[in-house]
Amino acid sequence: MTSSFSGFNVARSGIFAAKKAMEVTANNIANVNTEGYTRQRAVLSSAEAYMLNNMHTNTSGNKVGNGVLVDKIEALRDEFTNSKIVNETSNHDYRQAASDLLSEVETILNQVGTTNINGQMDAYWSAWENLSNDPSNTSLRKNLVQETETLIGLFQEVSGQLRQLQGTSDKKTNGSLESQLNTAVGEVNSLAANIADLNNQIARSEVSGAIANELRDKRQVLVEKLAGYINIDTYYTGDGNLTINCGSHQLVQHTSYNKLYVTDQGKESLSTVSFNPDYPQYSNDPSVAEAVLTYSDSQYNGTVTVTQLAQAHEQYSFLTYHPLTGPLSDFGVSSGSFVLNGREFTVDADKTSLSGLASMINEANIEINASINESGQLILKSNKTGEDSVICSADKSSNLISVLNLQTSKEAKNAIFNYGDREFVTQSNTVSEALPGVTIFLRGTGIADLDMRPIVNSGKLKALMEVRDKSIQGALDSLNNLAYSIMTETNDVHRNGFSLDGETGINFFEPVLYSEVSYPYKDYIQQMAVSDAVKNDLGKIAASGGYFVNDTDRLKTSKGVGDGSNAILIAQLKQGKFFNNGKTTFDSYYNEIVTTVATQSKQYTNEADYSNNMLSQLKTIRSQTSGVSLDEELANLIQFQHSYNAAARVMTTLDEMLDKVVNGMI
Template structure:
């Protein structure tokens, strides 16, 4: 039979076990508000019973128990749920960063408020429209308003371009900072692996709190890059990035980020961006190329590429098209002080054999030598071909008319200017309109530059509102040193129509208004998509966090219940020790 003193030892073990279990419950309660803490449980087990069955053991009713002990302090954690959370964290990090930074781009464009680029663009074309209806003699204020609005528009484009590129540089710095944080986290995880391994070398000990600390670091790491984590048989966290290990036991490997200059070409192939204007990050681990395909760093990379696209294929395309389209029209026009044309050209004729479709017309050719204007009336007969019309005009001195393909081209001799006006009667047609005959213009550009960073108002226009080429004709038949056709304004009308009526091939056959409205809308759609994906990830992670809390979270009610149980167990064990003490006292002192 067991020793009487064995009962005291049994009671002592019970006291120690209930006390340790009480401490574990107290530790849980103390960390109830610690979001990185995992609930712990003192796993109680029976100690080795008195007498193991053997040939030489004494006979009796059976084995006699020797008490209880805390076999282990277990950490309540579900590795499957952890892995799911770490995986979904990557998506949340990527979409959150993308949403926030796309909103920053939207703020740079400022399209939701007054003074947006679209508003400035609309105002620019509207001022040209205002010039069409302005009094020719008192249009200087309207011309000045056009220049001022053009300065506002080009300055805004310059500023948006600079802001986008500056923001892109900032995102690059953010990538480098986060890579530094990643390397710091992997170093700490490796250090915790080392500590955990040292503690758990004693199989009776579990480094539960250190494991919580390590998992919290992995949580942070999973938000930044797309890691894969396994916990091996020695409770070591092995972390890899798309197949390349970055934490192996107590060893960590650094990720090196490098910004490399790359050449890029716009989607339409018209604009090339050489080394130095854009860069792209690459990542290496011990010299091996690594890919980051999710997480906050990936989100930053996608927004940097979005900015490159915004500049190359949106903002620069808008600026280049604005420069080309406005300048192409402006070159064909004349300002208030332009006194005569030297060249004229017709539109392409679909029927060069009879461009007036059997109609007749009378035109007057005016030739000026700088002092005197001579006039010659020319009749275009029914059925005259384009070559016949050129021949008739060639009869005028100091004027040369030729047929170039499907066009009629007219040029004055050196030192002379020309003009052609309609002199047709009621039963004739206006040959100037029918042929689409126009002056080739003074050849001035309204804008200079080539893209959003360099677009500006031409020096020939900036301080010279009189040089705004609003008219398609120029002559000084009255000798007053001013353009007789200053009120023509047909070029101003064509420029105004670029806003909403004239399709531009470079903009995908959209008007300027349609093109930029579409770009602003597309950016809004991308932001909405990023918000939706972020919300989806939050819902999914919220569900996983609930499951995690069911396993690892501390319930105060449950812990209080456990404490009462341990308290009663402790009191009962104390009673066992007390009774055994009385029995020993009787045995030792009560027997005479």
């Protein structure tokens, strides 16, 4: 049974529902330009009906509606599209950042507005050719040194700019990638902290069953910003909490978060990102194998079985030589030439001691280290490991190699190891080709489990590390290799020529000590220089090729000016093919360096454009569901206004009816 006032309750509920719906519509209109705002609507339902009685009419068993209820204020979220936008944001920001960074690398290598390295290499070879026409001309000798120092300066300028952009230990400036990486990780930590705080606010706000739509919108905006920095996987719980993982590691768990750190193994190493303030240990047995993980697209978690380590070839002379300062001729060595690792040397046995021979070999930069032990034996050790780096020697006009009677103390060996179901055979114990973004260090034979599941495999963080460790480091390695090869090839020919005073065996470039086995050109550009002997005396430039006085002579000689033939041989090195297994010249190799970066940049740009289109399409799809349409909201506003007015009219009508009953029947 109902009272005479039940109609008022129905009208009142209509007024209230229409008013609430208009408030929601007004809120939508007010937030039409708010970032991340999700359109809301009032969800209405009929109130429970009541049973009519049959006191005055035959209506027993029928029900009459009891008005309208506002069940909830619903945000029209498209969680599926939101998830796709998060993933695509990571991909897009990774590709866009990589494209932008590689544009900077291109600018450095192209050297717009200045003489580039390629052009200066031509000037260097031309200076040698000019000197060959007039070997004694002091101006031409001075010009050669100037062109050489200009070339060195260009190498060092380009290398310095790349290292500054990269952010090596001595060049960590504010604009470097290393600095940007630290800043980006700080942003990730800040976003993670804010998301965890919003998780807490949402949980507290929704205790009573209400939905904290605005807080959820703010959290979604932060999640998408976070995805721009790093790859994330999101998991929502029924109570509104959000868990975020980066790879196999948890970044946000409900109301707490785990900080990311930028760590390195020392000032000479490039940093990586981890959840540990100390450099991460990826191996359960570092005495067998260790790993350095920077960027990576894949999940690497497997076992390394090392069956053999790479080993450098080592030889010793069978006979001992005392005194070490005595001439080689005292031990039966004849003057003349011999070959070591494909390089021809000339030795004057009457003027060269065993220690002098060791110095001659070391200064030649032929990837062999020569020394003399306490027993007076010559020790030759390859600076490269692996079977491709066997020390090769032979007599020519000198019998030096026969007299030395070199014996092998350590054989050249390749490294052999298995990762998963694949076997790898490498020349070095430092392996970076097996797994992209991972460098494996083989330490000993045995088995080690490597957990190299990456934290970073997308987003801006990946772009920073990938360009820093792959693109820039690759360009630096190639430039150092180019400069190192110019030095070694020039010195090899120059040592066999003669200076104006008839001296031979002089290096044109200052020889260098190897800083790392199997990586002889590492950071060479930083120490590249014309030799002190040449800088102090231009007459030491060995432009002459010398000649044999008699047919029976074993050593060439020179008396002053010479014929410039040695300068011609050095100039002809320009056409020599010393790279890519004897297929590429100096000029072509430099062009490859520039082209490689340009190709990478173009690829990233194309991928970024494609990803941008995908992201735009996804946002358009989301906007159709979750975005605010002013036309639609205005139509809704009119609809709810009419509903309000109609409900109010019902209220007025009922009031008039009741007034008639109460006052009109007296």
